Amino acid sequence: MKSLKPQEKQLVLDYFFGLSDEQEKQWAQELLAQDGRAAVMLAALKESLGPLNNYDVEQCPDHLSQQTLEKLKTAKLASEVRLSELLRQEQNRPVTTRQSFWRGFVEMAAAAAMIVAVAGVTFPTLQNARSKYWQTKCAAQLGSVANGINQYSADNWEMPTVATTANSPWWKIGDQGSENVSNTRHLWLLVKQGYTDPQDFVCPARTGGKALKFDTAKAQAMSDFPARKYVTYSFRVVCNVNPTQMLRSEKILISDLNPVFEKLPEAGNGELNLKLCDMAKSSNSTNHRARGQSILCGDGSVRFVKTRNVGPSNDDIFTIRGTETYKGCERPCSEDDDFLAP
Numbered sequence: 001m002k003s004l005k006p007q008e009k010q011l012v013l014d015y016f017f018g019l020s021d022e023q024e025k026q027w028a029q030e031l032l033a034q035d036g037r038a039a040v041m042l043a044a045l046k047e048s049l050g051p052l053n054n055y056d057v058e059q060c061p062d063h064l065s066q067q068t069l070e071k072l073k074t075a076k077l078a079s080e081v082r083l084s085e086l087l088r089q090e091q092n093r094p095v096t097t098r099q100s101f102w103r104g105f106v107e108m109a110a111a112a113a114m115i116v117a118v119a120g121v122t123f124p125t126l127q128n129a130r131s132k133y134w135q136t137k138c139a140a141q142l143g144s145v146a147n148g149i150n151q152y153s154a155d156n157w158e159m160p161t162v163a164t165t166a167n168s169p170w171w172k173i174g175d176q177g178s179e180n181v182s183n184t185r186h187l188w189l190l191v192k193q194g195y196t197d198p199q200d201f202v203c204p205a206r207t208g209g210k211a212l213k214f215d216t217a218k219a220q221a222m223s224d225f226p227a228r229k230y231v232t233y234s235f236r237v238v239c240n241v242n243p244t245q246m247l248r249s250e251k252i253l254i255s256d257l258n259p260v261f262e263k264l265p266e267a268g269n270g271e272l273n274l275k276l277c278d279m280a281k282s283s284n285s286t287n288h289r290a291r292g293q294s295i296l297c298g299d300g301s302v303r304f305v306k307t308r309n310v311g312p313s314n315d316d317i318f319t320i321r322g323t324e325t326y327k328g329c330e331r332p333c334s335e336d337d338d339f340l341a342p
Helices: 006-017 022-034 036-054 062-074 080-092 101-156 185-192 216-220 278-282
Strands: 233-236 252-256 293-297 302-305
Touching (some): 022 278, 101 185, 101 302, 185 216
Antiparallel strands (some): 293 302
16 A cells, blocks of 8 residues: 655644644545545554653753753754654763652653654744745746746747647647647747756646756657656646737736646546546645645746635636536636636
């Protein structure tokens, strides 16, 4: 049996330690109800850490608190092995006064409680700092893509586009046939012609993404990214309007990966037939652990939004208005209906 994905493990951990917001708590509960592996992980956490609730811990002595905090400052990112070593050293340290075994044990428990308390404050802070770092790096990459689009448009008098028909599929990433059946082919032109580095199309916050090692000769023979893992952003599915008109506008061109179409059939195998569920209608992109998504607009601006409903009309950028089932060829009826896929 395969283990849980890293983001699923993190979701269970946050839920156990009470660090989840309301939406993450709902996702965790759904995961626990649907996936036995998640339930086993939660049970193991409760079994391992539950006994800590049975200790009647005395107030930690001031001198021990000071020593513990000083050690935390010098080893704040220490592993569990290092933590065990520190506790062992503290237990074996000679003392000037005689004390009972239980008094020493209680002081150790108090020190452990202090460490847990400090970790409870430090862990969310480090998590937030890491999230901000990935958001900043993601925004920088989308800014690089925006520069590539502008340079391509200046050289070719149009945005990077390939010819499509009204019923053309937009989900078959990696198909190298003669027909344009993927919405990512438009942006592949930037890579193929050297306007943008291929690694800029892989969100740095996402696990499972893989930067394409660029081979100029090989790229010239390709019509699209080789596979989904090489492009973890979603692009605007346009209507009949000339996409070049969206330059220097506030229309959204690119976003972090659409969660609705995260799992797709292989380009050459089968057809897409996806019906929206409640979670698919509300989830943010998983690129940033569902905390939100970066979006790139036609005017070159990049921002991180915490909801998928964007703009004055509160439009859902990951679905088409009034559409519950997707076969991979649907398009919005209006350019006011933002839709980024796959």
